[in-house]
Amino acid sequence: xxxVSQHNHHVILSEAASLELGCNYSYGGTxxxxxxxxxxxxxxxxxxxxxxxxxxxxxIKGFEAEFIKSKFSxxxxxxxxxxxxxxxxxxxxxxxxxxxxxxxxxxxxELSVKP
Amino acid sequence: xxxxxxxxxxxxxxxxxxxxxxxxxxxxxxxMSWYRQDPGLGLRQIYYSMNVExxxxxxxxxxxxxxxxxxxxxxLILESxxxxxxxxxxxxxxxxxxxxxxxxxxxxxxxxxxx
Numbered sequence: 001x002x003x004v005s006q007h008n009h010h011v012i013l014s015e016a017a018s019l020e021l022g023c024n025y026s027y028g029g030t031x032x033x034x035x036x037x038x039x040x041x042x043x044x045x046x047x048x049x050x051x052x053x054x055x056x057x058x059x060i061k062g063f064e065a066e067f068i069k070s071k072f073s074x075x076x077x078x079x080x081x082x083x084x085x086x087x088x089x090x091x092x093x094x095x096x097x098x099x100x101x102x103x104x105x106x107x108x109x110e111l112s113v114k115p
Numbered sequence: 116x117x118x119x120x121x122x123x124x125x126x127x128x129x130x131x132x133x134x135x136x137x138x139x140x141x142x143x144x145x146x147m148s149w150y151r152q153d154p155g156l157g158l159r160q161i162y163y164s165m166n167v168e169x170x171x172x173x174x175x176x177x178x179x180x181x182x183x184x185x186x187x188x189x190x191l192i193l194e195s196x197x198x199x200x201x202x203x204x205x206x207x208x209x210x211x212x213x214x215x216x217x218x219x220x221x222x223x224x225x226x227x228x229x230x
Contacts, residue, residue, distance in 0.1 A: 004157075032217060043205065044158075044221040090157060094217060101146050101165070101212030102173060103219055105157035 002027045004093050006106035013081050014114050021076040021109050023091030030096040033074040034103070035065055038088045047089075050074065061085070083115045117142045119222035121206050127228045128196055136191045136225050138206030146209045147189040148173070148219065149181065151202040158205065164189055165212065196229040203227075 007022035025031065033050040048059025055067040065076045074091060091106040119140045128134055140147065148163040150173075160173030164183040178200055180192040189208075193200060204225045210216040 009155075034218065036221075043223045046218055046220075049218055092158075094212075096213065101148070101163060101209065101217065102160045103148075103150075103158070103207075105150075105159075107155055107157045 002093070002095060002104050004091055004104050004106040006089075006091055006109050008109050009107065010110045010112070012112045012114065015083055016080050017113075019076070019078040019081045019085070019111070021089055021091075021111070023074045023076065023106055024072050025074070025091075025093045025104070026072065027093065027095045032094045032096065033065070033067060034092045034094075035059065035063070035074075035076050036090045036092060038090065038108075040087070044090065047076070081111075081113050083113045085111060086113045087111060117220070119206055119208055119220050121204075121222040121225050123225060124223060125226050127230065129230050130197055131195050134193050134196060134227075136193075136204060136206075136227070138189045138191065138222060139187050140189075140206075140208040140220070141187065142208065142210070142220070143186065144208035144210050144220075145186070146212050146217075146219075147183065148207045149179070149189070149191050150205045150207065151175065152205060152224075153202050161191070161204075193227075196227075198229050201227060201229050 004025045035047040036044040048057050050057045050067045058064045089109045092103040122137045149161040150158040152158045162181040164170045206222040207219040209219045
């Protein structure tokens with residue numbers, strides 16, 4: 001079955017530290033890839049997405065992600081985190097030929113940034 | 116403002132009492148979907164709709180019904196709620212399910228508690 005795996009359930013960092021959140025998916029075909037962020041008490045917002053082209057994707061708030069097809073990975077990075085980045089982060093995949101348009105989500109990674 | 120709205124935002128009910136959670140989008144999106152979010156499980160798709168009068172089951176459809184009589188609305192119906200349906204529910208919509216416009220926009224969520 002298609003699945004998305006996020007390596008860390010909870011990450012704790014100090015402000016200004018660098019961030020990398022791992023995401024791997026299990027689907028051999030073409031995919032669209034997404035990272036969503038959910039701030040406490042809020043709905044999911046799109047951080048960035050990969051559709052095609054340059055595998056290094058830049059998103060909002062200084063986030064970026066790199067699609068490595070050979071590793072089935074789409075890791076999220078930020079050079080220097082801020083306290084306001086405290087949130088839950090979800091990696092998600094849509095297999096291109098998925099008839100249901102279903103976003104397949106990872107379990108989420110909770111990021112806590114200490115001021 | 117382009118958005119997905121859900122009502123109610125919070126609901127406490129009792130086992131067996133039928134309820135409806137409304138979802139509406141003002142972006143003329145074709146695709147709409149319902150997800151439930153549970154701790155440690157990420158988001159799982161309940162039902163989706165590719166267009167008016169076209170709906171289909173997602174991964175966890177048991178105990179739920181949906182309808183899509185108008186393009187903008189996609190209500191979620193629990194005919195006889197049970198405690199295992201206590202969860203956080205999100206409605207989402209996207210312009211299409213393929214191509215570069217398949218990113219999904221999420222509503223604010225409905226926190227449902229079934230006693």
